[in-house]
Amino acid sequence: MLSREQLIAEIKKKRSFLCVGLDPDLDKLPDFLKSYPEPIFEFNKRIIDATRDLCVAYKPNSAFFESYGIKGLQALIDTCKYLPKDTLNIIDAKRGDIGNTSDKYARAFFDESTSGMNFDAITITPYMGNDSVKPYLAYEGKWVIILALTSSVGSKDFQYLETEGGYLYETIIKKANTWAGADRIMYVVGATKSTEFTNIRAYAPDNFLLVPGVGAQGGSLEDVCKYGMTKDCGLLVNSSRSIIYASSGEDFAEAARAEALKLQQQMAEELEKAGI
Amino acid sequence: MLSREQLIAEIKKKRSFLCVGLDPDLDKLPDFLKSYPEPIFEFNKRIIDATRDLCVAYKPNSAFFESYGIKGLQALIDTCKYLPKDTLNIIDAKRGDIGNTSDKYARAFFDESTSGMNFDAITITPYMGNDSVKPYLAYEGKWVIILALTSSVGSKDFQYLETEGGYLYETIIKKANTWAGADRIMYVVGATKSTEFTNIRAYAPDNFLLVPGVGAQGGSLEDVCKYGMTKDCGLLVNSSRSIIYASSGEDFAEAARAEALKLQQQMAEELEKAGI
Numbered sequence: 001m002l003s004r005e006q007l008i009a010e011i012k013k014k015r016s017f018l019c020v021g022l023d024p025d026l027d028k029l030p031d032f033l034k035s036y037p038e039p040i041f042e043f044n045k046r047i048i049d050a051t052r053d054l055c056v057a058y059k060p061n062s063a064f065f066e067s068y069g070i071k072g073l074q075a076l077i078d079t080c081k082y083l084p085k086d087t088l089n090i091i092d093a094k095r096g097d098i099g100n101t102s103d104k105y106a107r108a109f110f111d112e113s114t115s116g117m118n119f120d121a122i123t124i125t126p127y128m129g130n131d132s133v134k135p136y137l138a139y140e141g142k143w144v145i146i147l148a149l150t151s152s153v154g155s156k157d158f159q160y161l162e163t164e165g166g167y168l169y170e171t172i173i174k175k176a177n178t179w180a181g182a183d184r185i186m187y188v189v190g191a192t193k194s195t196e197f198t199n200i201r202a203y204a205p206d207n208f209l210l211v212p213g214v215g216a217q218g219g220s221l222e223d224v225c226k227y228g229m230t231k232d233c234g235l236l237v238n239s240s241r242s243i244i245y246a247s248s249g250e251d252f253a254e255a256a257r258a259e260a261l262k263l264q265q266q267m268a269e270e271l272e273k274a275g276i
Numbered sequence: 277m278l279s280r281e282q283l284i285a286e287i288k289k290k291r292s293f294l295c296v297g298l299d300p301d302l303d304k305l306p307d308f309l310k311s312y313p314e315p316i317f318e319f320n321k322r323i324i325d326a327t328r329d330l331c332v333a334y335k336p337n338s339a340f341f342e343s344y345g346i347k348g349l350q351a352l353i354d355t356c357k358y359l360p361k362d363t364l365n366i367i368d369a370k371r372g373d374i375g376n377t378s379d380k381y382a383r384a385f386f387d388e389s390t391s392g393m394n395f396d397a398i399t400i401t402p403y404m405g406n407d408s409v410k411p412y413l414a415y416e417g418k419w420v421i422i423l424a425l426t427s428s429v430g431s432k433d434f435q436y437l438e439t440e441g442g443y444l445y446e447t448i449i450k451k452a453n454t455w456a457g458a459d460r461i462m463y464v465v466g467a468t469k470s471t472e473f474t475n476i477r478a479y480a481p482d483n484f485l486l487v488p489g490v491g492a493q494g495g496s497l498e499d500v501c502k503y504g505m506t507k508d509c510g511l512l513v514n515s516s517r518s519i520i521y522a523s524s525g526e527d528f529a530e531a532a533r534a535e536a537l538k539l540q541q542q543m544a545e546e547l548e549k550a551g552i
Binding site: 023061063064066067068069070072073074077094095096097098099101102104105107108111114115116117125126127128129130131132147150152153154155156157158159161162163164168171172175 | 299337339340342343344345346348349350353370371372373374375377378380381383384387390391392393401402403404405406407408423426428429430431432433434435437438439440444447448451
């Protein structure tokens with residue numbers, strides 16, 4: 001588990017603010033792995049081994065594991081246990097429900113004694129308000145990462161609705177920032193809207209932003225940094241498919257490392273530029 | 277799997293629009309069940325056996341199962357397989373994510389060949405817009421039940437934000453009703469706001485509404501029916517705790533049946549009043 005200070009220290013040490021997204025899809029896994037008893041875990045393990053010095057966070061996407069039933073959940077549990085201690089380990093679950101149900105989801109992902117999993121952070125959908133977030137914050141030191149602005153087409157349906165406090169996603173960030181500090185709350189902000197980082201930084205100057213959509217989804221790392229970076233970095237930039245599926249051959253782990261290295265080197269430059 | 281017509285036929289036949297919520301909590305289970313190899317499934321099985329002629333839907337809450345890791349998921353899979361063919365079987369999962377991830381969640385709950393589960397319907401959080409709903413609708417005959425208005429305190433944080441089309445939850449219903457018809461989409465509407473059913477019926481005249489919050493959470497069945505019932509009923513009223521935890525003794529199943537029967541009898545009266 002990493003505190004805000006520890007996360008910032010890791011970013012400075014590794015010269016990276018890369019989050020590697022683990023979205024394992026059996027149809028895309030290298031053929032030779034399919035004969036392993038646990039192909040999904042074996043895939044994740046090798047990706048982790050190949051990238052752990054280049055990134056500061058991992059983000060398994062729960063849906064990909066859940067789609068395989070018991071075997072998928074076992075792979076998620078095993079992956080969770082295998083994740084390094086010096087990275088921020090995020091379960092991308094987008095949960096959101098009333099208090100007593102959120103309490104159960106918090107156990108599912110934060111309480112190893114009941115579920116077998118002990119992630120550091122979870123992505124949350126904020127629609128149900130404070131109730132849906134509180135139970136996670138009750139776990140000392142754990143993070144919630146609240147969905148604000150996504151890079152998908154559907155973001156236009158509701159996230160940009162005009163409300164008294166600005167667009168809906170802005171109202172959400174402003175409100176959620178009254179629930180806990182920047183040491184407990186991050187926001188998901190889609191990278192295809194990089195100019196909007198300027199606005200967000202006006203009312204969320206210190207929160208880390210988890211930025212999907214660089215790489216496969218088309219966002220520009222340079223823009224994200226230009227508008228979103230703070231004096232403590234304040235960014236975790238996620239890449240999933242462009243790293244983990246860089247090759248579908250036996251060299252997939254080396255290829256993943258090469259992609260991660262490319263991003264890490266760009267990130268090192270951006271940190272240098274910002275004097276971090 | 278029940279179509280809209282079949283669901284309406286079941287409601288008329290059983291004189292009930294009751295949905296039994298399955299929120300199994302090991303701490304609340306009768307002691308004698310704890311020696312069974314699968315106490316959660318055993319509990320659900322007996323609740324189902326005791327109530328299946330009195331209700332038209334079941335709604336396992338995924339969080340409660342997930343909190344127990346592998347054992348919990350196995351209990352959910354076994355429960356799913358055990359659910360009757362003549363009830364609408366809803367997984368209360370409140371998922372919501374971008375298209376390629378929603379596709380995986382859809383497999384997790386709708387595609388038995390990969391996950392072991394084959395629910396008829398799933399609850400969805402709409403924040404990510406159309407992307408997050410489409411992949412579920414791609415499964416012929418399956419339902420999505422979109423979160424609109426909840427009965428929790430946190431509903432005030434965002435659901436009542438004023439937008440051009442009315443409160444946020446109203447804008448969501450209006451928009452989502454352009455995505456598919458009343459034969460594929462239902463909405464979650466919290467029962468503590470029963471006067472608001474009148475408004476909702478103005479723009480969602482035909483959709484079934486899944487109404488939590490009658491019973492333990494304090495809503496009135498009479499008010500829900502007065503303002504929300506349509507000529508086809510149009511309501512599924514959920515009760516979880518007041519039924520499944522009616523007794524913590526060996527008689528829990530009989531006690532659950534007695535509670536379900538009370539609700540079913542009230543529902544039969546309401547259907548009679550409405551000439552259904």
